[in-house]
Amino acid sequence: MIEAVTISAVLRTLADPTRRAVYERVVSSDEITVVELTRGSGVTQGAISQHLKSLKQAGLVAERPEGRKVYYRAEPEGLSPLVEWMSHYGVFWRERFANLRTLLTEMDT
Template sequence: MPEAVSLNDVMRALADPTRRSVYERIASAEEMSVADLTRGSGVSQSAVSQHLKSLKQAGLVVERPEGRNVYYRAQPDGLAPLADWMAGYGVFWRERFDALRALMKEIDP
């Protein structure tokens, strides 16, 4: 069974702007090869491979080897730890805005 990925793993992986760009390119396509990701990125193939390794370890992408190529696609549940963390803050801010709205009605009915 794969080891659970933590929020820190996901945030650490996406903190790097180049890695985030690689992830965004993969997420916007069905799947991409390392060569596809290297083309036009301004980053070497070995650097792209290192970024992909970090994204894979964080559970954000999965790979599919085919012959000499490896294709990457976004892992559908990869952002779940981040989405779950943010959902808690959504409740926090909704409550604050509701309280502010009520206060504004008291001040200016």
């Protein structure tokens, strides 16, 4: 079961550029292994595994073991704290732009 993760944990996890690149590769695949993620990345397999561990702890990826391989896939609901936080500020800025539009219209008349 994935625990609720705070916005800080998601932002902290995605702040690392290499980890973000790993996450983007996972997102662009249905499922992907550590070996596939390592190939062509310029990062060691151990480092990729550590990044995946952080992404998993933040609720951004899930794993599925099959034999000796472990497959990783994106967990879209892991981005929920970030989406909720951004939507709050979206409302904030829409209101500010509406107020600015009103002010500029009043200044023209």
